[in-house]
Amino acid sequence: MSLEPEKLKFFATFIESELGIVYSDSNYFQLEHRLNDISNQLGFQNVNDLWLKATFGIEGQFKALLLDLATNNETSFFRDASIFRGTIEMVVPELLEKKPNLKEVTIWSAACSSGQEPYSLAMAFEEARSKNFNFPDYRIFATDFSNRILARTQERTYSSLELQRGLPAHYISKYFEPGAHPDTWVINSRISPSKFEFQQLNLLKPWNFDHNFDIIFCRNVLIYQNIENKIAVISKMLKFLDAGGYLALGAAESLLGISDQFDQIHFENAVFYRKKQT
Secondary structure (H helix, E strand, C coil): CCCCHHHHHHHHHHHHHHHCCCCCHHHHHHHHHHHHHHHHHHCCCCHHHHHHHHCCCCCHHHHHHHHHHHCCCCCCCCCCHHHHHHHHHHHHHHHHHHCCCCCEEEEEECCCCCCHHHHHHHHHHHHHHHHCCCCCEEEEEEEECCHHHHHHHHHCEEEHHHHHCCCCHHHHHHHEEECCCCCEEEECCCCCHHHEEEEECCCCCCCCCCCCEEEEECCCCHHHCCHHHHHHHHHHHHHCEEEEEEEECCCCCCCCCCCCCEEEEEECCEEEEEECCC
């Protein structure tokens, strides 16, 4: 059973109010597919019964499932590889020029999804440190709205297919070992769990940190937000980025019309945004 457009708009409006994710009319088919998944998980006979339930309030497990499945967790290891090369070859050396005594680079991976981004950063740092004893250490703070996806990230387990999307073969042999189940691989102890901190976080809700970051990765997040939410998120991030620190966005994203507090820096086909020093 299909939902009428006004019923789909009801759900789309709720999702936008909670997460800022905008479902346009052209994406309602995707929203309906996800609503059908929720309907099945919650034991409703059809998606229209789910809508009737929603009219009495979206709370508890229903709300958690709806907002969880509303997010797009599409990712891969070393997605847009030049952004990782640029971090190691340009960003960190420039940070060291400003802070010669820097021993540990602090990185925030916002909307880290199932963990390929923060673990790719870790592998990039480990490779750099194996070649240069003086290359700084790293600490990665990884957040996502979804507790379910964060739990999966902390399991450090991936399928062969996921490893084949972006990972060089020698990285697989160096940083992974066979998992407990067939066709699964687990990140090994070369990537220490102590390098990471994980936290559930909604970028549109109030949040705070007790420290600043040298680099913030916020990729393929703003593209789903309206302009007001983009401005609000970047304004808050700006407060927790060190002067001269770097922001990395997705390949299709920019700060045009959002913030003038950054200088745009190019590396290969990647773009970084360096916080202006005042």
